[in-house]
Amino acid sequence: MKFKATSYHFDLLKDNDRVSAFFEAINDYSGNNDLAYDLGCGSGVLSYFLSESFHKIIAVEIDSKAAECASDNLNEFENVTVINSDVLDCNFRQKADLIVCEMMDTALIDEEEVQVLNHARKALKNGGEIIPKAIVNFAELVNMERDYIHWDENAKYEILSNTVNYSKIDFKDEINPDFEKDIEFKANKTGNANGIKITTVTILNDNMVCGPTPMFNPPLLIPIDEIDVKCNDLINVKLKYIMGQGIETVSTQIM
Ligand SMILES: C[S@@+](CC[C@H](N)C(=O)[O-])C[C@H]1O[C@@H](n2cnc3c(N)ncnc32)[C@H](O)[C@@H]1O
Incomplete structure (x- = not known):
């Protein structure tokens, strides 16, 4: 067809x-x-x-x-x-x-998935399902070339820390679009950290998980204030955004 x-x-x-x-x-x-x-x-x-x-x-x-x-x-x-x-x-x-x-995008920041599901969820039968079912968000400390928020297509960056699973959102639950979390990273090499990379993994149903694809949740690179790190340093970053309100709502602060 x-x-x-x-x-x-x-x-x-x-x-x-x-x-x-x-x-x-x-x-x-x-x-x-x-x-x-x-x-x-x-x-x-x-x-x-x-x-x-x-x-x-x-x-x-x-x-x-x-x-x-x-x-x-x-x-x-x-x-x-x-x-x-x-x-x-x-x-x-x-x-x-x-x-x-x-209406998916990385961490649900830029599209209206959250607002739309919060509005439409009441129209689901008891025992009904939502596809996708949930998302899980991961973050890593990086050194990145550009000093502004951007998706990772053609972007250069180096990962400097472990990967932190920082949130899970189940689409059957009412979702608060205001997100705020202190994320603790453990550096695994020496370098200059000036950003975090966010990756969203989508749980489509009980049997299927989908990572980023070119048009589906490409990872997002977000600047932070520069900080020199060495192996095993613990770095705390407060990450804030409003889901569905766009990447302009994203802010970070080293704690
Ligand atoms: C990522 S596209 C997916 C399109 C299609 N479902 C597919 O899988 O190819 C998301 C679509 O949602 C539509 N959309 C976004 N917000 C909407 C809203 N509040 N009400 C209705 N459609 C909306 C956009 O115009 C866009 O076509």
């Missing part, structure tokens, strides 16, 4: 690791299911995967061009309805067996 897509959604479609991870996770639902919501459906690719095993799929997309592509792509599927709307304006009357919401 050939999909119409905006250039951004086309890049998402070309990311095979991302698409096949969601395909596998959705395929676990093969069988006779009632209703699924696909929130932020983009080109409609995940609704296409859902269409085999759900009687009804409601796909919501805020971007009018993407919603138009999704409607065209899925118009032969009588069980899929595409709605061009902000999910936050939707009043979900029916409870779903499954909510799929791929």
